[in-house]
Amino acid sequence: MKKILLGITGSIAAYKSADIASKLVKLGYDVHVIMTESATEFVAPLTFETLTRNRVYVDMFREEDHRQVRHISQSTESDLILVAPASYNIIGKTATGVADDFLSSVLAAAPAGKVIFAPAMNVNMYHNPILQENINKLTKLGYRFIEPEEGMLACGVLGKGCLRNVPSIIETVEGFFHDKLLQGKKVLITAGATREYIDPIRFISNSSSGLMGVSLAKACRDFGADVTLILANSHLNIEGVNLIRVQTVAEMYQAAVDHFPTTDLMFAAAAVSDFKPVTYSESKIKKSDTGLVVELERNTDILLELGKMKQNQLLIGFAAESENLIPNAVGKLNKKNLDLIIANDLSNFATDDGKVWLVTSETAVELERKPKLQLAYDIVKMILNMTNNLSGAK
């Protein structure tokens, strides 16, 4: 059972730590809580003792049994230290080497790679250059941060500083524990739906949400890869990857060509417009009584071009088909010089879950329907197993 130390500091968001603790316990983690004195002004230790069924620590000098040096043992025995909410103060203390209470002493004794801070504070505190410098310093040392959200802050101001929503915090914790199967590898992913503009506001696109590609980017990130995600027209967000937002096929193509030579593994998950309008109107096309014919021409086939450039990269495409899914996927695999193709039917578009087949020229492995993030973890693991047998693949 993985042991998580949950550090809670003096923020109005401390009540949300109860939800975090409760969810982590339900997921099977052994959760231990350390609260700062200030945190106990906001929520009672009793809440966390009840939720975690473990003793809550606040004052290191009021410890009855000093045979164990608790601030050291708490650091070494934990698999992860999550500080949520993390105050301006605790970030500053960690960055400058102050250890004047239980939590800051535990943090001082812990390796940076074990610690995640989820800051929560007033917008001016968050944007204070001193805090930003501290965050930069700690990030460079290997500490991780879960960026706060924009929202209505407890002080009544709208701005960035709200503790990140609990599901995202839990997702980050779960990601922390994944095996680092892709450590040292560079992964490039395209996702989302490209747009081809007819005039300044009208475009040809499709209903892809980008969720599958973003989920793959999260999975690869959690498996330790250095991930670049080229994301077209999606409202989705992701942290811990190099995110490049694009709109058109031309922009996606340029970004892909720039990054592909140094890539180890590429997933082309974007739903790319096969056609683009022959002409683009600089001004909005006026309504007319006679109708409008838009002439289309073939667009750049990004995957075909990358297939031609391919050297040692493992190149994986997606096939979305209405019929003859596997034969059509194999056709695309061969035509585009891919190592593997992920076949899915159109029912996967714009949904939260998906079912896919991993297709090579020799085999088609079915993966059962799951939420896309869970599916993405399965896809990456299965591909790493299968690619040992793929010719030309790393």
Ligand SMILES: Cc1cc2nc3c(=O)[nH]c(=O)nc-3n(C[C@H](O)[C@H](O)[C@H](O)COP(=O)(O)O)c2cc1C
């Ligand atoms: C009502 C109230 C709300 C506060 N909310 C925050 C907050 O969200 N984030 C923060 O960094 N400090 C906040 N503070 C200030 C901290 O509690 C204060 O800096 C304290 O020294 C932090 O101590 P700690 O880091 O040991 O918990 C708040 C203070 C009060 C009185």
